[in-house]
Amino acid sequence: MTAHDRTIPSLGQRDPVLRIQEVDKTFNGGVVALRRLSLTVNQGDFISLLGPSGCGKSTALRLIAGLMRPTLGRILWEGGQGSDDLGVVFQEPTLMPWATVAQNVWLPFRLRGKSFNSVKDKIMEALALVGLEKFAGSYPRELSGGMKMRVSIARALVTNPRLILMDEPFAALDEITRQKLNDDLLSLKARTGATVIFVTHSVFESVFLSDRILVMAARPGRIIKEIQVDAPYPRGIEWRTSAEYARIARETSDTLHSTLEPGEAH
Ligand SMILES: Nc1ncnc2c1ncn2[C@@H]1O[C@H](COP(=O)(O)OP(=O)(O)OP(=O)(O)O)[C@@H](O)[C@H]1O
Numbered sequence: 001m002t003a004h005d006r007t008i009p010s011l012g013q014r015d016p017v018l019r020i021q022e023v024d025k026t027f028n029g030g031v032v033a034l035r036r037l038s039l040t041v042n043q044g045d046f047i048s049l050l051g052p053s054g055c056g057k058s059t060a061l062r063l064i065a066g067l068m069r070p071t072l073g074r075i076l077w078e079g080g081q082g083s084d085d086l087g088v089v090f091q092e093p094t095l096m097p098w099a100t101v102a103q104n105v106w107l108p109f110r111l112r113g114k115s116f117n118s119v120k121d122k123i124m125e126a127l128a129l130v131g132l133e134k135f136a137g138s139y140p141r142e143l144s145g146g147m148k149m150r151v152s153i154a155r156a157l158v159t160n161p162r163l164i165l166m167d168e169p170f171a172a173l174d175e176i177t178r179q180k181l182n183d184d185l186l187s188l189k190a191r192t193g194a195t196v197i198f199v200t201h202s203v204f205e206s207v208f209l210s211d212r213i214l215v216m217a218a219r220p221g222r223i224i225k226e227i228q229v230d231a232p233y234p235r236g237i238e239w240r241t242s243a244e245y246a247r248i249a250r251e252t253s254d255t256l257h258s259t260l261e262p263g264e265a266h
Pocket of ligand 1: 057058
């Protein structure tokens with residue numbers, strides 16, 4: 001069995017990965033970035049955090065990543081947290097320009113003291129998952145924006161983490177590349193069983209990708225509604241053009257707009 005051969009438990013049998021319990025985050029100066037955030041993330045979930053600027057999406061990811069601590073409440077990893085639990089993908093691919101694609105994907109292992117050769121198979125497997133095995137020896141400057149983002153995704157996947165955090169990973173890409181990467185991300189999820197928390201401003205992206213959409217509001221940052229998307233995976237053009245997709249997009253959009261103050265809607 002390879003690192004990526006995970007079976008995806010069917011709905012209703014999924015084990016929890018992470019529990020966020022009544023978390024508040026107040027910054028110095030009194031900004032309440034999050035209030036009473038509660039969320040159980042189950043294995044295989046694809047959860048979108050959707051909301052206007054300033055509703056605390058990035059703060060939620062930083063808390064989950066352990067980059068800062070909640071002011072109140074708890075974040076509990078099922079079975080405790082280890083160093084291989086998280087993979088992170090940011091809006092910028094953040095690749096090292098002087099290193100090859102394969103060396104960039106090696107980074108999480110390198111930080112744990114593992115030599116390139118000892119994990120080469122895993123690096124090539126992760127690159128194959130994003131369709132870039134032929135570019136292992138290329139440098140980032142030789143790649144398109146979409147390809148750089150694939151390298152960033154491969155780097156997040158390579159340790160086979162229990163949870164992948166994605167902070168608006170496709171926001172800077174053109175629409176065609178974005179849709180292609182949305183399709184590829186879902187096929188990756190189908191093959192690896194990855195559990196994903198995905199931050200986005202896009203209603204359409206959240207409805208296409210997620211099985212749970214958490215719509216958030218600002219001041220204070222909080223979840224105002226969870227919208228379930230029951231469409232089966234794999235999803236493709238049929239899902240994107242279905243009446244049910246349009247219905248859920250409308251519901252999500254209406255919920256999102258209800259969170260905005262007059263003058264904020266666009
Ligand atoms: N280090 C900080 N110190 C003080 N206030 C902060 C800090 N980080 C974030 N905030 C505030 O907390 C609130 C939530 O910010 P956050 O970046 O989590 O929102 P967001 O939903 O990710 O926004 P965006 O979509 O614009 O990235 C905002 O009001 C922001 O100004």
